Amino acid sequence: MSEELIRLLVVGVAGLGVAFMAIAALGINVLPDIYTRMHAAGKAATLGVSGILLATGIYFWDASQLPRMVALILLFFITGPIATTTMARATYRAQQRFERLILRHDDLADARQD
Numbered sequence: 001m002s003e004e005l006i007r008l009l010v011v012g013v014a015g016l017g018v019a020f021m022a023i024a025a026l027g028i029n030v031l032p033d034i035y036t037r038m039h040a041a042g043k044a045a046t047l048g049v050s051g052i053l054l055a056t057g058i059y060f061w062d063a064s065q066l067p068r069m070v071a072l073i074l075l076f077f078i079t080g081p082i083a084t085t086t087m088a089r090a091t092y093r094a095q096q097r098f099e100r101l102i103l104r105h106d107d108l109a110d111a112r113q114d
Contacts, residue, residue: 010059017051020044034091042084049076 027040050073057069 006058006061010055013051013058014055017048017053017055019048020051021048024048035088038084038088038091042080046076046080049073 021044024041024044027044028037031037031040053069053073053076057066060066
């Protein structure tokens with residue numbers, strides 16, 4: 001591929017990653033309760049970081065950085081949702097009351113061991 005095309009691809013993928021990160025920041029500030037905020041931060045930030053890492057791997061193609069970036073993306077896709085779930089469970093178990101907490105069905109009520 002030509003160098004111009006590679007640069008356009010890098011800018012496009014990095015721009016997409018930055019857009020997802022901006023959506024995550026907006027979701028954290030706008031959404032009503034802690035659980036939906038964690039969902040926005042977990043999903044959109046995972047896609048945003050993945051886009052930036054992929055753009056970095058494409059840009060440094062000659063230094064064979066692409067396999068490292070793909071490995072980091074895979075690790076981030078594995079650990080990001082686990083961390084978000086762990087934080088949500090910790091928030092639930094802390095029994096903190098939030099202004100607009102919306103729970104229609106309590107899946108963790110039976111699993112609670114206090």
